[in-house]
Amino acid sequence: MQPIQFFAARAEDGALLPNAYVDVFVHGSQARAVLFSNSAGTVPLENPFQADANGRVFFYSSTDRIDIRISRYGYVAPMLLDISTVDVATAVEQVRGEIDQLLVQMKAEFDQLLLDAGYESVFLAYAAGAVVERPRQLVQRSGELFRVKDQNELPLTLTGAWATDEPKLMPVGDASLRQGLASLDGTSLIREPDGATLKTGMAAIRAAINRLQAGSATSQNNINQRVDMHYGVLRGVGFVGGESGGLVSTVTTAAVSADRFLPVANTASFLVGQLIVYQGANGEYYSGVVQSKDANTLSLDSKIEQPVSVGSVVSNFYSDVAHPNENGFKAIADFALRNLRKKTERVIAWAPSDGYTTQLAVTIGGVNSPEYENPGSNARPALGITAGANLAGVVTLPFDIAGGNYVARVTLTPALSGSIDPAVAASIAIRETVAGVGSPTIAAATVTGVRPTCVEIAFCKRPNSTVQVVITGASSGHQIALSKIEIVRVNSSVRSLDKGVHVWLGDSWFPMITRLQERLPNATFINAGVGGNRSDQLRDRFAADVAPYKPVCVWAVAGTNDIAQSVDPEVYAYNMAIVSSMISEVGADGIFFNVSVGAKAHPTLGDLLTRSRNYADKVAYLSESADRKVGFASRVHIPIALSVPAGATRRVGVLPGTTTLGATINKLYVIGQSGSTTGNIRFGFGGSAGAAISEDLQSVALSTSIRQNIAVTKSTVAERFMLVEVENPSGAAIDIVGFVIVTWTPL
Known part of the structure; x- marks a missing residue:
């Protein structure tokens, strides 16, 4: 299904x-x-x-x-x-099965037709001494078939001299029939029981297959998929100091249909802040983080994902500081299969440094502490958002992307510890603006918890519009840590994973194969995992360990050892990009797990959490959409509709990326709602999407006319953001509407 x-x-x-x-x-x-x-x-x-x-x-x-x-x-x-x-793959397989059955039936009917007409399938080769014994026995000479004319001469011994034997034989015309069947129109010579010809039936079958293939035309292969192991099933949490390790389990003492409380036989072996595994009523394994506990109840930091039956297994997740245990691996495998449904391409990658505006009363800061609750790190700080009221928060600048179906992936910690009850939800909304006029929210979600998570929100964007992502708190004091936002285009359905050869290319996390093989019994898994491997070693042994198997799918896992050995994130990203290219070259789909969560206090290596966060944020794994072209001109439409206070300047847009070149404003139309032309449009460049214009500032006054082809000059080759602002030099607030269309060259 x-x-x-x-x-x-x-x-x-x-x-x-x-x-x-x-x-x-x-x-x-x-x-x-x-x-x-x-x-x-x-x-x-x-x-x-x-x-x-x-x-x-x-x-x-x-x-x-x-x-x-x-x-x-x-x-x-x-x-x-x-x-x-x-799903399309199953439908095609069903039709192919029906075709195979039909062809077998047609062959049987055709063989019977030949027998009824007096033909035999085994021919006697014409030669001296050959004996024809039966009335219907056929003799083959030079491709033609013959039968004895006078049955009274049976058995007939052939002399091998054609002049002597020919008068005793008669042609049966099989060669002519076979030539007709072998022709382009041969299928029209065979009729089915209902009177229709085989040619008509095969045409209908081909039409059905073409319709199915047309329906799956977007089901492209060789598009990488990412399993968000770091923020998804691992919930941003590594091994906690004081954990016992190994496999320690208990069972639930009552069924649970929702909420975040697991009644269990014993909680003594579990720690607050620890990542655990529980088995759902559907037989699959899920993860959670212990928020608090008493003697017989584990309180998780977020609601359970699946109802839990009485007697279900609950266990720790990690076997040691660097590896999951048996149940942990099951949870990762099950998480992957639940999330590998659609192929996607990344269109937008947003970080706090790319700019945002605030909504209502809000305090902004950076979150860079090496703690499991922080979705960022000291090198890539998360955006700390402290709401001053209900629905106060931040709004991204407008994203101008083509119309279609998308998923926004928002990585955040919904509630920083102590700021609010963990059961209180942060809100995420997708807001759309068409022709400068804001529309109601087109998609939304709420999320709870005090550990990082990645929330996916599906939405459909109309053509000629822009979208913004809005993240807000529930009440005054609610603190949220926002790490990144990705917008991915839904490209197609993932082809069936339960078939073909799959190669597991990775490090010592290969025990996950056992669960994958259980869940995908019709697939063949090849274990190419080598304990201790780094990303460069996966790259170097691909040709020997993967390519010869001609896989349909390659599961790639690396990073734990790169992090431990301080491999630069850029080098890791390069190695995984090479692996991705190699997977495409062998015609397989690549399924990449992003990195594991490093321990906050490794007994010998210290803080591995910060390094792992940098890896998780730095490397995309996903295929990039063709919309994100490097070095090619791109056109951006920025609608404008805002109020500018007296004597103030307000940002109206920032191009979605950096550039080293100038740009062209193709069209510019900005005016006060009452027709006022008081104010100026300012454009130029800056080192941060959230800062003011600091380089190559240009300004033009508001006008009732549409201005065209304005050159936006850039005096240096430094990588900068292009920014657009509205300035109000007057003593009264003004309401501004309009648009600007810019052609630029993104990096």
């Missing part, structure tokens, strides 16, 4: 329908389809059910073809008809 997910919205204007009712029917009927909330089909979902508070609809169905009806408050959207729940 493939997941069915979308946002419920009005057909007329695209307005989202939060909490809308969703009815799912067997296609072409009023019978309700069977629904599930998980891919294994073990957790039933009511039908009808409600979309979530953001209008998001998500379910699985064992019914191959379904119709969907959306309704809310008396409004009923047009029916969504004939939706397939079968």
